[in-house]
Amino acid sequence: MVFYDDDEVPESRPMFLFDWQLDNVQTFVAAANRVNATRLPSWLKRRPPDMTARSFTEELFEAVETHAGGRLGHVMLGPNTLQQLGAIMAALASLQADSFLQAAAKEAFPQAFCAEYLAVTYCFDTRGNRGERMRFPTLYDRDGQPLRSLFM
Template sequence: MQMHEKVKRKLAKQSAKRPAKRMKSSQYPRPQAFHDRLVGVFSFDNAIPVINEYLASIWIDADNRGFLLNWNIDNLKAFVATANDQLPANAPRWMQTPPPHMTANTLVDDIVRVLREDAGGGCGRVLLAPNNMAQYGNIMGKLRDVQSENFMRVVGQVAFGKVEQHLATTYNLTENQAQQSVRNHITISLNGSRLFE
């Protein structure tokens, strides 16, 4: 028994003399590195490998959800073509690139920037995560506000007519694999428009 105590003391002295081993800051890239790898990506299907890598670096569960956006590039282009015919003064205040200079890229970046104000983090244009329940609810509310803007409603009606078309389909994620996401059901805004589903 005494031998065991001597060995324990000897090991304790040795470890006290040894300099502490420095821990690596992280085995994962910084959030900006994930964002940079997704520049120009509109479809979360095309971003799944990067998204899953990002999800492995954060905590995702029912209380810390991910919010995925799968942008429809054809609908974005049709929307932007119509939007660029509108008066710049009619554009919403959150829109940093107003008509006639809008592109699909600038529109998506403006919308994601607005949503990111309430998000706990994000990865490119396709994922806002992690989000506590309040943040997640705020993102949903902001998205409803964006689609309720008079400018967005008018442009959507001119671009798509009576056919309901969406700029993006949204998903909710409570697992650390993007493939496990479940479609959201965003309600139609009070003015009858629904640009996001």
């Protein structure tokens, strides 16, 4: 775990925060453990039916962390350059579009346009004084159908 002193985080290096919605993560993981998947994400180490909420969030965070400037537990990435912040957003969008994660989301949250996010994400531009909620665009499958949003 890395901790940052206020003097070490310049204001021009944004931090990226995950506010995990633990009830939703647990519901999602229970569904993921039931999904019959032929192709699992390569970053997923603990496979169904043995996934836990903790293993899932940790492994997802590790997959995204490779794009960041640092890490604090499994809730914050940074300090980041603007390029790293963009790469984090792109990585989350890519993960969100994964067929296994989408199948688990459909199983866990059957309503097409529900607001059951796994994490609400924020960007802190100035040492955590004020966070700005991130917004991810709606993604679509090949047939033009909207994908389930896992992150906000």
